[in-house]
Amino acid sequence: MIRYECDKCGAPLHANDPRRFIVKIEVYAAAGHIELDPEQTVDADAALKEVIEQLARANPDEVEDQTYRCLRFDLCDACRRQLLARPLG
Ligand SMILES: [Zn+2]
Structure with missing residues (x-):
């Protein structure tokens, strides 16, 4: 038994415990599409190369953050009620 x-x-808590609740939190960038200016010329190859170089030097966890x-937690009923009363603490 898990x-x-x-x-x-x-x-x-037990797997089928009615007092067990699962909380999933997704955090992601809210940025939308990028407006491009047709009058502005961009060296796409150079820009892509720069992004690739930055990613190669970056910490993978920081890039993902x-x-x-996505975070997942198991909560008991009391902690679930506390979370719902003040979701952001
Ligand atoms: Zn608890």
């Missing part, structure tokens, strides 16, 4: 515990308070991160 045993779970509340990720906030440590209370023991800047674009998309």
Whole structure:
């Protein structure tokens, strides 16, 4: 039997426990599409090369944090109620 515990308070929970709740949090960049100016000329190859070089030097976790991160937690009923009362703490 898989045993779970509340990720906030440590209370023991079971897989089919009606007091066990799953919380998923997605955080992602809200940037929309980029407006391009047809009058402005851009060296696309140079710009792409620069992005690739920056990514090669970057920490993969930091790059992921800047674009998309999904978190998942198990919570007991009491911690679920606290979360819903003040989702952002
Ligand atoms: Zn809890």
